[in-house]
Amino acid sequence: MSLKIMNKTTRSNMITYAMVIIAFVIVQVLIGNGSISSRLQGQLVPICAYIVMAISLNLTVGVLGELSLGHAGFMSAGAFSGIVVASCLSQNTDNEPLILVISMIVGGVVAAIVGFLVGVPVLRLSGDYLAIVTLAFGEIIKGIVNNLYVGLDGSGLHVSLIKNTVEMTDGTMLINGPMGLTTIPRVASFTAGFILILVCLFVIFNLVNSKSGRAIMALRDNRIAAQSVGINVTNYKLMAFVISAAMAGMAGVLFTANFSTVVASKFDFNTSILILVFVVLGGLGNMRGSIIAATVLTVLPEVLRSFSDYRMLVYAIVLIVMMLATNNPTLKQGISMIISKLKGKNSAKGGSANV
Amino acid sequence: MKMKTKKKLALGLVLTMGLTMFAGCGNGGDAKTDDTAATDGAAAIKIGGTGPLTGGASIYGIAVKQGAEIAVAEVNAEGGLQFELKMEDDAHDAEKAVNAYNTLKDWGMQISLNSVTSIPASATAAENFNDRIFGLTPSGSAPDVTKDKDNVYQMCFSDPNQGTASAQYISEQKLGTKIAVIYKNDDPYSAGIYAKFMEEADALGLEVVSEGTFTTDSQNDFSVQLSDAKNAGADLLFLPIYYDAASLILTQANNMGYAPKFFGVDGMDGILALEGFDTALAEGVMLLTPFSADAEDEATKNFVAKYQEKYGEVPNQFAADAYDCIYALYQACNNAGVTADMTAEEINDLMIEQFSTMEFEGLTTGGAVATWNEAGEISKVPQGMVIQNGAYVGM
Incomplete structure (x- = not known):
């Protein structure tokens, strides 16, 4: 099937897939011939995790049209449950991909269940209640995990809350209260992150293009009209929200498995907002935009290290400039003129670029 | 489609522009401020x-x-x-x-x-x-x-050593009979010292009458924890925390007329240099520290x-x-x-x-x-x- 026959959405989706795959291949080649800096190489897995976070939040914010301010909370729920499972598995097997896949599934399921519990009461309401509740939810998860102690020894898992009363015979602490996860099996890899991005994109694109997806978008655009034609508001909202939470949980496992230690306060309100910034900057409902924004904004602070203390100041300026520029009509006009000129040349030569 | 491409292009352009603009001025000053280079070029x-x-x-x-x-x-x-x-x-x-x-x-x-x-x-x-x-x-x-x-x-x-050493010190020097602890339970440093302190206090038979906790988000008001310590009749307050929070505790305890002995760890070091803090409040505060700027x-x-x-x-x-x-x-x-x-x-x-x-x-x-x-x-x-x-x- 050539690009021309496909409809517009499919073509756009294919371009997004192609972009991700090409980026992956380029990076792999760079790693292969050793020309990638260790700074960038160290950031590859976090970038993948942030991309998944961004596209999953885009499902809630862009496609469903509900504001969520606690997306990092789902990341946290998935990360901590998934890594506990990964730690248990790593005592029995050395198969890293297997450990990662199983712990990701567990992390995703746990985050989905949590998302379901949060969503059931809140998504029945109309208005900004989801924003308020998810904001509180993120803090609650942080508070719980900060006081959670989980240990593992020969006889199994030991759990205690608030006070560390875990008694073990020759075991290890997996979650150690405010110290967080301290013995993480580092099973994450760039390839795994790449595959996770593709899977999530596949799920989201297919959902958006399905009957359910159209129902979800109808709810976003006009809730009353959608209700009047018999769309079940809560069910469809919940569907999008739970899928989004599950993906965040898997991203959490991927992110955490890349580091040797992660604390609960890593997944705080700031992280939730950071991911929301990726989504807003990339464009609501625009998955490709989210991917680019997440990548650029994750790499940017590190690239700006040469500014030393003024790093975050420059970061903020760049952010503001980006937001203004992408909405500037004059600039848009100028660029569209350049593009149409280029296209004019192309069509003169080949006469086929009718995009 | 057109709109999206334009957007991306605009974004890319602005980004490269911004980066190249700033990159020039950044690298020059960098070498002087951040690096302490070798003197003779060796x-x-x-x-x-x-x-x-x-x-x-x-x-x-x-x-x-x-x-x-x-x-x-x-x-x-x-x-x-x-x-x-x-x-x-x-x-x-x-x-x-x-x-x-x-x-x-x-x-x-x-x-x-x-x-x-x-x-x-x-x-x-x-x-x-x-x-x-x-x-x-x-x-x-x-x-x-x-x-x-x-x-x-x-x-x-390491943190556990400090907790153990603090408990031993308090016990040996008979600094207090009823002890209250206020610690920060989302900070590994504080929670780590607290855990070891309690273990050792238990072993040495020290009586801990009140335990208060706080987190990063709630480190502005300590009236609840201090009232609890006061009501329990604590005569020694153990503070395994950093000096910024400790300075507030000292000030607030003074305001409510509660004057136990205060005992801190190495995080307390720096309290005297804190801007806007009345150092008279820190009189008599005890702390464990490896370094004293007044050493001879x-x-x-x-x-x-x-x-x-x-x-x-x-x-x-x-x-x-x-x-x-x-x-x-x-x-x-x-x-x-x-x-x-x-x-x-x-x-x-x-x-x-x-x-x-x-x-x-x-x-x-x-x-x-x-x-x-x-x-x-x-x-x-x-x-x-x-x-x-x-x-x-x-x-």
Whole structure:
């Protein structure tokens, strides 16, 4: 099937897939011939995790049209449950991909269940209640995990809350209260992150293009009209929200498995907002935009290290400039003129670029 | 389709424009401010470290950077072995610390100062271990930093030691009969000391009558915890926390007319230098610290004078630990005959050999000789100090 026959959405989706795959291949080649800096190489897995976070939040914010301010909370729920499972598995097997896949599934399921519990009461309401509740939810998860102690020894898992009363015979602490996860099996890899991005994109694109997806978008655009034609508001909202939470949980496992230690306060309100910034900057409902924004904004602070203390100041300026520029009509006009000129040349030569 | 392409293009253009515009001015100033380069252009051993140079915990990161800079300048002035120091910002975050560490690796770091604060230090220590780059942390005090890593050593004493030492000190000196504790339960440093303190207090038969907790989000008001301690009749308040929160506790306790004895750990150090804090409130506060800026020995006097001259403030124990780190590395490098053209891995093996056998005496070792054990923990003993007339006096 050539690009021309496909409809517009499919073509756009294919371009997004192609972009991700090409980026992956380029990076792999760079790693292969050793020309990638260790700074960038160290950031590859976090970038993948942030991309998944961004596209999953885009499902809630862009496609469903509900504001969520606690997306990092789902990341946290998935990360901590998934890594506990990964730690248990790593005592029995050395198969890293297997450990990662199983712990990701567990992390995703746990985050989905949590998302379901949060969503059931809140998504029945109309208005900004989801924003308020998810904001509180993120803090609650942080508070719980900060006081959670989980240990593992020969006889199994030991759990205690608030006070560390875990008694073990020759075991290890997996979650150690405010110290967080301290013995993480580092099973994450760039390839795994790449595959996770593709899977999530596949799920989201297919959902958006399905009957359910159209129902979800109808709810976003006009809730009353959608209700009047018999769309079940809560069910469809919940569907999008739970899928989004599950993906965040898997991203959490991927992110955490890349580091040797992660604390609960890593997944705080700031992280939730950071991911929301990726989504807003990339464009609501625009998955490709989210991917680019997440990548650029994750790499940017590190690239700006040469500014030393003024790093975050420059970061903020760049952010503001980006937001203004992408909405500037004059600039848009100028660029569209350049593009149409280029296209004019192309069509003169080949006469086929009718995009 | 058209609109989206345009958007992306605009974004890309602005970004490249912004980056190229700023990149020019950034690199020039950088070399002067951030690096302490070798004096005579000879090849220098590259030492890198990460720390919170911006954000809430930046006092610690900046102190370490400044303390280390003074030591490096002194070492380079000797004319022998040359050091080059670079500190990167990690904003007290494990993820950013790993990024900062990788940046230093790209720069060609041969010896690592690991990280300043505990959580980032645990994360970068794992990278030290994987990359076989020797790490000596000035102040990453959590046990996880050195645990199971043969090439990561600590210059500060570890958190559990402080908890145990505090309980023993209180018990031996009979400082209090009824003890209250206020600790920060989302901070590994504070929670770590608290846990060991309680264990030891239990063993020594100390009576703990009140336990209060707080978190980063609630460290402005301590009236509930203080009232609880007061109502329980506590005559000694143990504060295993940093001085910023401790200063508020002292002020609020004073306001409510509650005057128990206060006992802090090394995080309390710095309270006298805190801006806007009435130092009269800190009179009689006891603390355990490895370093006192008022010590009479020649080395401390020299360090404090230089620090004040250069940065206009009294150094705290973080600066002193960093100063000692550089000198410990200097001593080890000289003993082992390390040269600047060796790889990080070669230096790593020589350093492990040195640090497992070396004896070191510095500003923070309390006038005695310190050694390191197999786990990478230093043997120094916490010193009990009491604040009298705005200065530390040994107990």
